[in-house]
Amino acid sequence: QVHLVESGGGLVQAGGSLRLSCAASGRTFSSYTMGWFRQAPGKEREFVAAIRWSGGTTYYADSVKGRFTISSDTAKNTVYLQMNSLKLEDTAVYYCAAGPMIHSRRVRASAAYDYWGQGTQVTVSA
Numbered sequence: 238q239v240h241l242v243e244s245g246g247g248l249v250q251a252g253g254s255l256r257l258s259c260a261a262s263g264r265t266f267s268s269y270t271m272g273w274f275r276q277a278p279g280k281e282r283e284f285v286a287a288i289r290w291s292g293g294t295t296y297y298a299d300s301v302k303g304r305f306t307i308s309s310d311t312a313k314n315t316v317y318l319q320m321n322s323l324k325l326e327d328t329a330v331y332y333c334a335a336g337p338m339i340h341s342r343r344v345r346a347s348a349a350y351d352y353w354g355q356g357t358q359v360t361v362s363a
Contacts, residue, residue: 239263241333241353246357251324253361259317259333259354266290270339271316273307274347275329275359284345286318287333296344301327322360343359 245257253325259271272287286307287296295307306319312323343349 239335241335241352241354243331243333243354245358246331246359248362249359249363251306251323251325251361253323254319254321255323255332255359257320257357257359258331259316259318261314261316261333261335266314266335268334269338270337270344271307271309272334272344272350273316273331273334274317274334275327275331277326277329280329282332282347284347287339287344288316296341298345311329319322319360320359323359325361325363328359330358330359 240262242260264339269290273285274282275285276282282316283321285297285301286305286309288309304322315321325354333354336350337351
């Protein structure tokens with residue numbers, strides 16, 4: 238059974254930085270894509286970034302490109318989301334997700350991911 242645990246959320250001022258971590262366990266993830274999604278109050282869950290565990294190909298939402306960086310540490314089975322130049326609109330609960338054999342056309346679709354973490358709150362203040 239795959240288990241994903243996010244950490245690193247918190248309160249930060251606009252323009253600041255945070256690094257989220259997602260520790261994965263339960264299986265070998267070499268064929269998996271790891272994604273970060275977020276959901277703000279009253280809004281649908283949206284794609285933020287994704288990385289292929291094997292090869293390291295990355296994908297980003299336009300709204301975070303150039304500000305956020307997704308990376309992975311295969312030795313630690315951990316995926317990171319470095320968030321810089323945070324904006325008020327980045328406030329949301331951030332979820333880590335994992336899915337096997339996701340086609341590049343579907344990496345931005347939450348339905349493509351089989352496993353989800355419990356989420357971590359990120360709040361950006363003025």
